[in-house]
Amino acid sequence: MFEMKSDPRQILKSYLPESVVDEVYKSVLDHKVSLHFTRARNSKLGDFRPAHAGKPHRISLNHNLNPYEMLITWVHELAHLITFEKHGRQHQPHGIEWKQNFARLMVSFLHRGIFPDEIEEAIKYHVLISKAANGSDLHLKRLLKAYDKPLDEHKTTIETLTEGSYFKVHDGRIFQKGQLLRKRFKCLCMNDKRFYLFSQLAVVEPIGNENPILSLYLTKKSS
Ligand SMILES: [Zn+2]
Numbered sequence: 001m002f003e004m005k006s007d008p009r010q011i012l013k014s015y016l017p018e019s020v021v022d023e024v025y026k027s028v029l030d031h032k033v034s035l036h037f038t039r040a041r042n043s044k045l046g047d048f049r050p051a052h053a054g055k056p057h058r059i060s061l062n063h064n065l066n067p068y069e070m071l072i073t074w075v076h077e078l079a080h081l082i083t084f085e086k087h088g089r090q091h092q093p094h095g096i097e098w099k100q101n102f103a104r105l106m107v108s109f110l111h112r113g114i115f116p117d118e119i120e121e122a123i124k125y126h127v128l129i130s131k132a133a134n135g136s137d138l139h140l141k142r143l144l145k146a147y148d149k150p151l152d153e154h155k156t157t158i159e160t161l162t163e164g165s166y167f168k169v170h171d172g173r174i175f176q177k178g179q180l181l182r183k184r185f186k187c188l189c190m191n192d193k194r195f196y197l198f199s200q201l202a203v204v205e206p207i208g209n210e211n212p213i214l215s216l217y218l219t220k221k222s223s
Pocket of ligand 1: 076080093094
């Protein structure tokens, strides 16, 4: 976790599009935010915790986001902060008050050549039209993913695998890809025989169409 100390602008420059660094830094100062770049969390891209017990507002952002996704996530969390400053806890987390703040802040970064055209179009749709303007817009996420550092060659997103094939996750557990339920894939964990839901863009390591645990077991048994 990196807390901003000596030269905050230099740190911001390594995470964000260069032309927005001064503005973001100004918002950090204006709103007295303690900003942290954290380890990559699977469950979220960033989060906001309101000031309490003498501690300032805290925004954290996953360190591995590409500069465009980092900026969008910063704006998302800043919109939470601004909504909190005005309404306290009396609002829905991604309700109308938050949406208006998010859209207003996001629009201020458009038409300035900050984002590639296709991303800019998707952002416009995302903030102005889409009802799911809470960061769950898969179209925008897919476009943004193209700007991530290339994946390890052994890995891919789960949506590219065929149903029924097997894959491994970072902690070594093995799963079989199942059906898409609403927005997530229901996959069977071969280690504990339970079902788990995976985001369509979860990064996994494919290991073919044969259950590797079963074949391991058979090999052991027959030897
Ligand atoms: Zn949020």
